[in-house]
Amino acid sequence: MERTDPCLISRRDVLVASTSAAAAMAAPGAAAQTAAPAVTDATTPTRVSLKVNGRSHTLALDNRTTLLDALREHLHLTGTKKGCDHGQCGACTAIVDGRRINTCLTLAVMHEGASVTTIEGLGTPRSLHPMQRAFVRHDGYQCGYCTPGQVCSAVAVLDEVRSGIPSHVTADLTARPLLSAEELRERMSGNICRCGAYSNIVDAMMDVAGSKA
Incomplete structure (x- = not known):
């Protein structure tokens, strides 16, 4: 009968021992991960x-x-x-x-x-803002879908002009007021009117600004 040397360790024994050690080391991390607070849902x-x-x-x-x-x-x-x-x-x-x-x-x-x-x-139907009245007076809208954005932008543009904020087409940064049809077209270029009422919108803005269109 062949005797087994107790000092000899098989490859299988090494693998089993390594796996057990890795599991023991990972246990604290796993517990900490379980105890961590949940991430807030977006x-x-x-x-x-x-x-x-x-x-x-x-x-x-x-x-x-x-x-x-x-x-x-x-x-x-x-x-x-x-x-x-x-x-x-x-x-x-x-x-x-x-x-x-x-x-x-x-x-x-x-x-x-x-x-x-x-x-x-x-403004309201009974008390229109001056820009709303000017849009009506100068026919600054057709289908009307873009009109709320156009009116809000037009009101803000005149505030920019009064504050002396230049646009990309301002030739003289010291000029006051910074008001011209070219200035208004540039400043309103981010508002698209698919019906093409652009010239009437400029007329309405000039009217409110007190300048002749």
Whole structure:
């Protein structure tokens, strides 16, 4: 009968021992991983406070909600239109903290505490904003889909002109006011009118600015 040397260790014994040791070392890490807090889901609602057209609102929103969808779907202010949803047409333009922006390109959670003005906040059918009256007077719209964004942008543009903010076509940075048909066309170039009422829109803006078109 062959005797086995107790000092000899087989390859199988080495593998079994190595596996056992690895499992023992991994155990504390596994326990720690189990005890770690769960990662917050991106869809967990976030409370966002906005002042829209002079009224305060607190909304519980998915972090991925655009400002446009917050206005339309949550506050039911459907005057702000969803056109291209890619920031290319300007139909969703609103005025946020005094500046015009494409609301489809920004998340609502980025504007905590912001003051937002939409077309509904500029005027009402019984009390139109001067720019709204000028659009009617100069036939600055046809189908009307882009009009809310056009009006909000036009109001903000005249504020930019009064503040002396130049555009890409401003020839003299010291000139005041920075107002001409060329200036207005450049500044309004982000708002597309598929009906082609551009010249009438410029006329309406010149009218409100107090200059002859």
